[in-house]
Amino acid sequence: MTQEKFIIKTPCSSANIGPGFDVIGLALSMYLELHVTIDRSKTTSTEPLNCRITYEGQGEEGISLDPEVNLITRVALYVLRCHDQRQFPVETHVHVKNPIPLGRGLGSSGAAVVAGVRLGKEVGGLHHLDDDRLFDFCLMVERHPDNVGAALFGGFVGTYLQPLKPEDAARTEIPLAEVLPAPAGGVDTGVKPPEPPVGIGRHIKFPWAPEIKAVAIIPQFEVPTAKAREVLPAEYSRSDVTFNLQRIALLPVALGQSPPNPDLIFLAMQDKLHQPYRQTLIPGLTEIVESMTPQTQPGLLGVCLSGAGPTILALATSNFETIAENIMARFKKNNITCTWQVLEPAEGTTVTRL
Numbered sequence: 001m002t003q004e005k006f007i008i009k010t011p012c013s014s015a016n017i018g019p020g021f022d023v024i025g026l027a028l029s030m031y032l033e034l035h036v037t038i039d040r041s042k043t044t045s046t047e048p049l050n051c052r053i054t055y056e057g058q059g060e061e062g063i064s065l066d067p068e069v070n071l072i073t074r075v076a077l078y079v080l081r082c083h084d085q086r087q088f089p090v091e092t093h094v095h096v097k098n099p100i101p102l103g104r105g106l107g108s109s110g111a112a113v114v115a116g117v118r119l120g121k122e123v124g125g126l127h128h129l130d131d132d133r134l135f136d137f138c139l140m141v142e143r144h145p146d147n148v149g150a151a152l153f154g155g156f157v158g159t160y161l162q163p164l165k166p167e168d169a170a171r172t173e174i175p176l177a178e179v180l181p182a183p184a185g186g187v188d189t190g191v192k193p194p195e196p197p198v199g200i201g202r203h204i205k206f207p208w209a210p211e212i213k214a215v216a217i218i219p220q221f222e223v224p225t226a227k228a229r230e231v232l233p234a235e236y237s238r239s240d241v242t243f244n245l246q247r248i249a250l251l252p253v254a255l256g257q258s259p260p261n262p263d264l265i266f267l268a269m270q271d272k273l274h275q276p277y278r279q280t281l282i283p284g285l286t287e288i289v290e291s292m293t294p295q296t297q298p299g300l301l302g303v304c305l306s307g308a309g310p311t312i313l314a315l316a317t318s319n320f321e322t323i324a325e326n327i328m329a330r331f332k333k334n335n336i337t338c339t340w341q342v343l344e345p346a347e348g349t350t351v352t353r354l
């Protein structure tokens with residue numbers, strides 16, 4: 001067979017779910033797809049690093065098609081170069097289909113990183129890399145584990161970083177520019193990137209009650225995650241930390257119980273560690289979080305910022321349209337228009353051979 005074809009499918013995700021800042025992730029049913037073809041009949045390629053990228057979907061106008069610049073292929077090259085493969089096989093075509101809106105808190109970059117790591121594994125024939133090891137590669141790039149954990153493993157997950165030996169911990173702090181080196185204009189610099197230590201992160205799957213759906217209300221403006229992390233304080237008061245710890249102890253239990261208990265879920269989704277600070281970037285956020293309750297909105301269980309925002313995630317069992325319209329009306333008061341979608345928990349990254 002001269003042509004090898006496969007599809008990598010990675011879900012979007014909603015991180016934090018209120019109090020679980022940098023811990024909790026939920027994979028959701030909107031998928032980044034990579035349609036990959038490797039033409040083994042060719043022996044040489046005119047494409048940079050033997051890889052042609054085509055792209056359709058969100059961010060179509062702005063996403064680079066240069067394999068050294070594009071986040072997905074750059075991450076794949078990181079995995080390949082850690083295994084002494086300097087470029088893609090001759091001749092690789094990656095067609096990207098991306099419905100995940102960029103910079104909205106639905107884990108577009110987490111999905112791109114996970115899909116990129118998986119692409120590196122597949123094109124490099126690196127079959128010994130299991131998902132736990134791929135998670136290490138993801139964590140060298142996207143340094144909070146919640147989104148990439150959900151996108152890789154699927155479902156509703158708790159993620160955590162492991163204590164590492166000092167020399168290994170130092171490797172996880174190597175500047176991103178050394179992990180994903182700047183484009184060298186198609187020239188192979190021959191530099192081997194830092195390999196991830198083994199076991200940077202772990203995950204655990206929580207149950208999810210089948211009645212609960214996720215309504216994503218997606219404002220039409222972007223908040224880069226890096227910017228939304230810069231507004232967070234370096235230190236917190238003991239009472240705010242205790243507040244979140246009390247709620248995070250409830251959240252996985254509350255969302256796994258069937259039938260769901262709206263009062264418990266609403267309480268468990270409160271946060272004092274990131275949402276109050278992100279209000280400065282997302283007009284209307286505090287009003288939305290404080291005014292939408294199961295008492296005022298039948299069917300609603302709880303509301304939170306999705307990831308670093310600006311998307312709002314409403315968990316609900318019914319009346320999805322009314323809930324979405326009420327949140328959109330609150331954004332509208334700040335001249336912000338939105339789209340909305342009902343999403344469901346999704347399985348993790350899959351590869352289908354054609």
Ligand SMILES: Nc1ncnc2c1ncn2[C@@H]1O[C@H](COP(=O)(O)OP(=O)(O)O)[C@@H](O)[C@H]1O
Binds near residue numbers: 098226
């Ligand atoms: N499918 C993709 N292909 C290439 N780059 C992507 C893709 N998805 C996301 N990115 C990159 O990630 C950025 C958004 O990341 P981030 O600010 O973390 O927001 P999000 O909340 O959507 O993850 C985009 O501006 C783009 O640079």
Ligand SMILES: N[C@@H](CCOP(=O)(O)O)C(=O)O
Binds near residue numbers: 016274
């Ligand atoms: N825990 C992170 C999650 C970022 O999610 P994203 O979808 O906005 O990339 C944070 O809150 O910063």
